[in-house]
Amino acid sequence: MDPGVTVIKISGRLVFGREVDRLETTVTDLLKQGQVKVVFDLSALDYVDSSGIGTIVSCLTQIKKAGSELRTAGANPRIQRLFSMTGVDKLLALYPTVAEAAAG
Numbered sequence: 001m002d003p004g005v006t007v008i009k010i011s012g013r014l015v016f017g018r019e020v021d022r023l024e025t026t027v028t029d030l031l032k033q034g035q036v037k038v039v040f041d042l043s044a045l046d047y048v049d050s051s052g053i054g055t056i057v058s059c060l061t062q063i064k065k066a067g068s069e070l071r072t073a074g075a076n077p078r079i080q081r082l083f084s085m086t087g088v089d090k091l092l093a094l095y096p097t098v099a100e101a102a103a104g
Contacts, residue, residue, distance in 0.1 A: 004036040005102045011044035014052030027059045031066040038063055039101045043074030053086050060091060073101035 008026060013019065030038060040056070048056075056072075063070040071093045075083065083089040095101035 005039060006030055006035045006037070007039045007041050007098055007102065009041040009044065012046055014045060014048040014055070016049060016051035020051055020055040023055055024059060024062075027062055031062060031068065035068060037069045037071070037102070039095075039098055040070065040072045041074055041098050042072055042076075042079055043098075045075065045079055048079060048082060050086075053082065053088055057088060057091065071095055071101040073098040 008023070008030075010023065014023065027038065040059075060070050073095045074097060075094060080089070080094065083092070083094065093101070
């Protein structure tokens, strides 16, 4: 895998509270280190609420502002449906696997 790619595995539930705070902190820290490409591995993500979707979008904004790139990989059909209902799928590159997201 490209050394400039960082994979963040998001699993379980991404909901209001500690989970979204931790994700935002992780992304902020990565950008401070100058990471160029970030992949959110969503293959183990079961549920995301509106706060979680908002956090993904705010991470995307942060990453773009830093001149970096965010891709997502492995979202299950339910998560993909949520992304399309909320328009997030128009903002984010969705890939079937981490390897494809990291390579592209």
